[in-house]
Amino acid sequence: MDVYTSTLSPALDIGTGCYLLVVAVLSIVGNLLVIITAVKKSSRMKPVELLSVNLAVTDLGAAVTMYPLAVASAWSHRWLGGDATCIYYGLVGFFFGVASIMNLTILAIVRFIVSLNLHSPKERIGWKRVKILCLWIWLYALIWALFPILGWGQYGPEPFGLSCSLAWGQMKQKGFSFVISMFSFNLAAPSVIITCCYFGIAINLFFTYKNSMNNSNRVPNIIKLHRRLFVIAVLVSVGFIGCWMPYGLVSLWSIFRDSELIPPEISLLPCMFAKSSTVYNPMIYYIFSQSFKREVKQLMWWCHVSNSINDNSIYMVSTGIKPTEARSSLQQITQDGTVTVS
DSSP, rough: OOOOOOOSSSHHHHHHHHHHHHHHHHHHHHHHHHHHHHHHHHGGGGGTTHHHHHHHHHHHHHHHHHHHHHHHHHHHTOSSSSSHHHHHHHHHHHHHHHHHHHHHHHHHHHHHHHTTTTSSSSSSOHHHHHHHHHHHHHHHHHHHHHHTTTTOEEEEEESSOOOOEEGGGGGTTTHHHHHHHHHHIIIHHHHHHHHHHHHHHHHHHHHHHHHHHHSSSSSOOHHHHHHHHHHHHHHHHHHHHHHHHHHHHHHHHHHHGGGSOOOOHHHHHHHHHHHHHHHEEEEEEEHHHHHHHHHHHHHHHHHHHHHHHHHHHHHHHTTTOOOOHHHHHHHHHHHOOOOOOO
């Protein structure tokens, strides 16, 4: 049987394609909003926030480079492109997956360092260091993604035939050292580091809060801010690790047991769940970050008003009002934050 032929029912193939299409749209729109709002406030952005933007870039990259091919394959009831696209898909997926988990790890470490002295007006992590860390994340992920191409590990199709990843079942002997190293350095160790860092941040916030309450009855704004950032960071990390943990467990089962014992429909679920990890972060930012929610609403309002001006351009020209004048007036209204009716 062709390994690139879907082992699922046609109805389930179509449903999988629709699910991936929804995930792709939500991921692209959400992470683009994160990047756009970051660009708008770039002059006021702190160095640590660049790591959150970098995380949005990894999620956006995964959605753009992977999901269209997966959707087309699902609706075609077989993987399209054969070995070439399979290796490409597995490499890109592994690359962005490692980049995301390492980005979350570095973010946890940096936030822990910042939490050691919340009242210090000086940034403990400067722009130069953060940019170097972002570059290191991409290089680290690229090296791991190239290992299977160079012979240590292997890419191959998933058991259900509609996706490609690391060929877990084929690495029981030849690539066993790669599997152990990959899980140790890219899942187990990052998870432990993230947990320890956020546990340390929670302790620092607790004692800082306790000391501030002993000195006054008001909670300092800096503690409120870092407490909110702490909640966002924890939810983002838990969301990513929670999405990928079922897939990791199924992959380990394929290494130590016979992967054919797992029905294709069961092996499909953790894979689809892992792909949804690119959607959650913008939703978490929108729910818990007041500044991000405000920026998104302003952007939506701006797009709505701009479309209204374009739709009414004929009316404005006929009444002697030029569209350029209207746009300049709109910019002035946006900057002033008020509207004057004459």
